[in-house]
Amino acid sequence: YPNRVTAVFSCTMDLQKYPLDDQxxxxxxxxxxxxxxxxxxxxxxxxxEKADNLQLPQFELQNITDYICDVTYAGVTYTCLKxxxxxxxxxxxxxxxxxxxxxxxxxxxxxxxxLNVDSTPARISLxxxxxxxxxxxxxxxxxxxxxxxxxxxxxxxMSTCLLFVFAALIExxxxxxxxxxxxxxxxxxxxxxxxxxxxxxxxxxxxxxWCFTKLEDKERARMLDKISRAIFPAVFLVFNIIYWLxxxxxxxxxxx
Numbered sequence: 001y002p003n004r005v006t007a008v009f010s011c012t013m014d015l016q017k018y019p020l021d022d023q024x025x026x027x028x029x030x031x032x033x034x035x036x037x038x039x040x041x042x043x044x045x046x047x048x049e050k051a052d053n054l055q056l057p058q059f060e061l062q063n064i065t066d067y068i069c070d071v072t073y074a075g076v077t078y079t080c081l082k083x084x085x086x087x088x089x090x091x092x093x094x095x096x097x098x099x100x101x102x103x104x105x106x107x108x109x110x111x112x113x114x115l116n117v118d119s120t121p122a123r124i125s126l127x128x129x130x131x132x133x134x135x136x137x138x139x140x141x142x143x144x145x146x147x148x149x150x151x152x153x154x155x156x157x158m159s160t161c162l163l164f165v166f167a168a169l170i171e172x173x174x175x176x177x178x179x180x181x182x183x184x185x186x187x188x189x190x191x192x193x194x195x196x197x198x199x200x201x202x203x204x205x206x207x208x209x210w211c212f213t214k215l216e217d218k219e220r221a222r223m224l225d226k227i228s229r230a231i232f233p234a235v236f237l238v239f240n241i242i243y244w245l246x247x248x249x250x251x252x253x254x255x256x
Contacts, residue, residue: 015145016252018152019094023059023087028069030080036070041079043068048083059087098141098154102161105134106236109168113229117179117221127169134162153247160239164232171228178221 011025031039047066054061063086070080109130112123138158145152 014252015148015152016150017247017250018145018154019089019091019098020153020247021089023089025085025087027083027085028080029082030069030071031078034078036077036079039079041081043081056087058093059089062086062088094154098137099157102134102137102158105130105137106161106164109165110229110232112168112172113225113232117175117225120176123172123176127165127172130165131162131169134158134165138162153243157243160243164236168228168232171224175221175224178224 009025009027011023013021013023013025015021029041031041043066048064050061050064063084065084065086067082067084068080069082071078109127112126115123115126138161141154141158145154
């Protein structure tokens with residue numbers, strides 16, 4: 001009794017490691033109307049034939065395993081056949097379109113640390129540009145994914161990159177506050193000098209005091225930039241090591 005059946009199957013995937021994930025998909029053929037006393041299905045010695053030029057857009061089909069999965073319901077055994085397809089997701093697209101661009105955006109946000117503390121327009125533009133670009137890229141990467149309740153690997157990556165560029169913007173805001181405080185001190189001292197009209201010696205002392213205050217505040221702002229130049233790359237490097245080690249070697253527990 002030959003019969004040709006064409007079917008489209010769906011596969012429930014675990015996306016916790018996406019896009020560093022491997023998937024197992026199953027095709028199950030089972031008789032519900034006839035027990036093994038009437039119908040028995042068994043695999044052909046060569047159960048699956050795959051075209052040599054078969055290619056999938058996102059996956060590489062690595063293994064196909066066949067099983068006999070006869071099941072018993074209420075003391076009656078029914079014949080069952082199962083195929084297990086092991087799919088390995090190709091990472092090249094995500095490296096080029098997601099990881100490398102977001103990596104470069106984070107590095108671009110660090111350029112702010114090398115700009116002068118008085119270059120307010122340039123640092124604000126750079127900070128906002130990187131934050132907005134990172135947000136847009138994050139939304140684009142998630143647009144084609146199903147909405148699941150758990151956190152995926154790509155969510156961790158994009159959220160952390162967004163956190164880094166936002167932290168760089170906050171660092172500039174703090175440095176700018178120091179510079180503005182310094183400017184207010186300068187204006188206040190200058191005003192007092194003009195109003196008091198003290199003698200030359202007293203003016204000299206006040207100017208020395210003003211120079212010391214200015215030097216202290218400016219040095220604090222510059223020192224914060226210098227520290228950020230080392231801290232931000234070091235922390236991002238540590239994050240990358242942990243991220244790739246965890247998601248390359250970690251195997252999530254199979255769903256019940």
